[in-house]
Amino acid sequence: MLSIKNLQARIEEKEILKGINLEIKPGEVHAIMGPNGSGKSTLASVLAGREEFEVTSGDVNFLGKNLLEMAPEERAREGVFLAFQYPIEIPGVSTVNFMKTALNQIRVARGLQALDAVSFLQLMKEKMKLVEIDQSLLNRSLNEGFSGGEKKRNEIFQMAMLEPKLAILDETDSGLDIDALKIVANGVNKLKSKNNATIVVTHYQRLLDYIVPDFVHVLYKGRIVKSGGKELALELEAKGYDWIKEEVELA
Amino acid sequence: MDLAVKNNLLENIAVPSDGTSAIRHQALYSLHSLGLPTSKTEEYKHTAISRLLEKNFQSLAVSTSKGNVVADTFRIQNLDAHVLVFINGEFDQAQSSFSTKELNIQPLAVALAERKEIVEKYFSKLADTKADAFVSLNTATWNNGLLIEIKNNVQVTKPILIHQINDASKSKIITASRNLILVGKSSEVSIIEKYDSIGEANFSTTVNEVFVAENAGLTYTLIQNDGGQRYQFNHTSIQQESNSRVNCFTLSLNGKAIRNNLQLSLDGEGIDSHMYGLYLLTGDTLADNHTVADHRKPNSISNELYKGVMDGNSKGVFNGKIYVRPQAQKTNAFQSNRNILLSDKATVNTKPQLEIWADDVKCSHGCTSGQLDEEALFYMQSRGISKDSARAFLLYAYAGEVIEKISNETLRNYIDNLVSERLHKNF
Numbered sequence: 001m002l003s004i005k006n007l008q009a010r011i012e013e014k015e016i017l018k019g020i021n022l023e024i025k026p027g028e029v030h031a032i033m034g035p036n037g038s039g040k041s042t043l044a045s046v047l048a049g050r051e052e053f054e055v056t057s058g059d060v061n062f063l064g065k066n067l068l069e070m071a072p073e074e075r076a077r078e079g080v081f082l083a084f085q086y087p088i089e090i091p092g093v094s095t096v097n098f099m100k101t102a103l104n105q106i107r108v109a110r111g112l113q114a115l116d117a118v119s120f121l122q123l124m125k126e127k128m129k130l131v132e133i134d135q136s137l138l139n140r141s142l143n144e145g146f147s148g149g150e151k152k153r154n155e156i157f158q159m160a161m162l163e164p165k166l167a168i169l170d171e172t173d174s175g176l177d178i179d180a181l182k183i184v185a186n187g188v189n190k191l192k193s194k195n196n197a198t199i200v201v202t203h204y205q206r207l208l209d210y211i212v213p214d215f216v217h218v219l220y221k222g223r224i225v226k227s228g229g230k231e232l233a234l235e236l237e238a239k240g241y242d243w244i245k246e247e248v249e250l251a
Numbered sequence: 252m253d254l255a256v257k258n259n260l261l262e263n264i265a266v267p268s269d270g271t272s273a274i275r276h277q278a279l280y281s282l283h284s285l286g287l288p289t290s291k292t293e294e295y296k297h298t299a300i301s302r303l304l305e306k307n308f309q310s311l312a313v314s315t316s317k318g319n320v321v322a323d324t325f326r327i328q329n330l331d332a333h334v335l336v337f338i339n340g341e342f343d344q345a346q347s348s349f350s351t352k353e354l355n356i357q358p359l360a361v362a363l364a365e366r367k368e369i370v371e372k373y374f375s376k377l378a379d380t381k382a383d384a385f386v387s388l389n390t391a392t393w394n395n396g397l398l399i400e401i402k403n404n405v406q407v408t409k410p411i412l413i414h415q416i417n418d419a420s421k422s423k424i425i426t427a428s429r430n431l432i433l434v435g436k437s438s439e440v441s442i443i444e445k446y447d448s449i450g451e452a453n454f455s456t457t458v459n460e461v462f463v464a465e466n467a468g469l470t471y472t473l474i475q476n477d478g479g480q481r482y483q484f485n486h487t488s489i490q491q492e493s494n495s496r497v498n499c500f501t502l503s504l505n506g507k508a509i510r511n512n513l514q515l516s517l518d519g520e521g522i523d524s525h526m527y528g529l530y531l532l533t534g535d536t537l538a539d540n541h542t543v544a545d546h547r548k549p550n551s552i553s554n555e556l557y558k559g560v561m562d563g564n565s566k567g568v569f570n571g572k573i574y575v576r577p578q579a580q581k582t583n584a585f586q587s588n589r590n591i592l593l594s595d596k597a598t599v600n601t602k603p604q605l606e607i608w609a610d611d612v613k614c615s616h617g618c619t620s621g622q623l624d625e626e627a628l629f630y631m632q633s634r635g636i637s638k639d640s641a642r643a644f645l646l647y648a649y650a651g652e653v654i655e656k657i658s659n660e661t662l663r664n665y666i667d668n669l670v671s672e673r674l675h676k677n678f
Contacts, residue, residue, distance in 0.1 A: 076633055
């Protein structure tokens, strides 16, 4: 589904990704872990198309198409979704309106009819239950004055609405207490299927107790330096990142 | 005449002779001593309106050519209102429809001729002819406009729409309108002033003097959505007595060059004043808003929010003065001016000017100017929304903060549609 080959990217003059290789198949959950500043969030941003990063080398193929050539909205229409680490507050735009526009632009781009108001509301109600989010929150200005937990839940709600083929969760656990974390993880799990894939970017193992990965990759200094199964995450939790750093420096 | 006439534009300015001749001549004298503002005139520092006028007009004398426009072309759909249409400054009875059951509406010239006390008490008492050359020009030359008088304890059910249309399709047009509005004690009224024009360059001055008596309420909405050839000066002075409420909306959506003076004098206690402004500028448009909230007595509130979007080579100017006089203790005065610049060539000059002589007051002001939030754009795009839609969405939401304050639903929807359409087409 997603094939990343030798991906290199920089911001201004600073090289951040120095050759990422990653293969993801439908139905898989991949965790990207690593110490702060290793390039985890940059990888998420580059996949979603954030313009401030310049891709200097490499290929990203998503369902047979060159992802790097697409504008962010085209990627979303192809089925890529990024749950933001810091969701943006947009005064004056309600989540409901925002989602209606987004969903319908995606549908039209895929050659489907735009949903009418009734069908949209029906869909929304169904997805609200899934992520345990309240209608009153969705009628308010997007993320404005939301708590950290509400913002992250709203991200997962949007993900539920747009039903992406590839969901990238960027530090979705940061700033969440355990109850909020469970709700968010539960939402993500319900959305999993054999047809879609998930990338979970996280610094801590905690989230992975609830969203269980098939693969764990450790990103350090812009490269994937170690890959393994879910037990690798537990090992990192127990031993920290220093042993990984040492291994890399030795090699 | 021994006064130096610096500007050719001020030659041949005729002063009509009527009951206000003395005031007119005084105003003309002020006009010649002030001269048209230049870049050295403090209040016009950023607004080269005289230069623009010189380029486009030979004289600022009021023109006499009649126009022919169907006012319905520019109507506000479904708005149930008293409608007073002026074409090239001439009252158009056939296209107007209003009743005088709840209120007195008559041509200002007639009212001033018949009722001396109105001239003595109200006329040219608020708009200072010595302070602004265009107020002088208007006071000397106006030849149309209304007295709108609402007696005590009258809730005027329908808004009053003053529709000023200039037809410059055959020749350049210059108009000068004057309105005097008296809102009686505990009465309520909404007045809408709408400007439209067709054809080539035209220039209009309007001066409104408004007296809002005790416990009365006024909503005043100015809609400037012109075809891009109108040069426009609008001056509105409002005097408020105790416990009165005023909501002003200044909506400048199009036009060549606009200068608005809005001056509120809070001359009583327990007053509530709101000034909202929205300007959406493209091309070479200029919009300059100068506002004043003058707190003269204790315990009143003024609140101001002006928001602008500037694209192309357009230019926005905002100057907001708040005066709090020594006796105006316990004043609350707030002001905010926000601007979004969409192009490198668009500019804005914003200047809050607070002069506070009382010590027990709450005042705040803030102004910002910047680009559209790139993070917000990316966020929307990442959900599948095209960049153009995302921009329109953000701008629309930004403008919405002003539009949502309009209480008349039909009017609000009308403005909402205009803005929405503009944002999708032009930005």
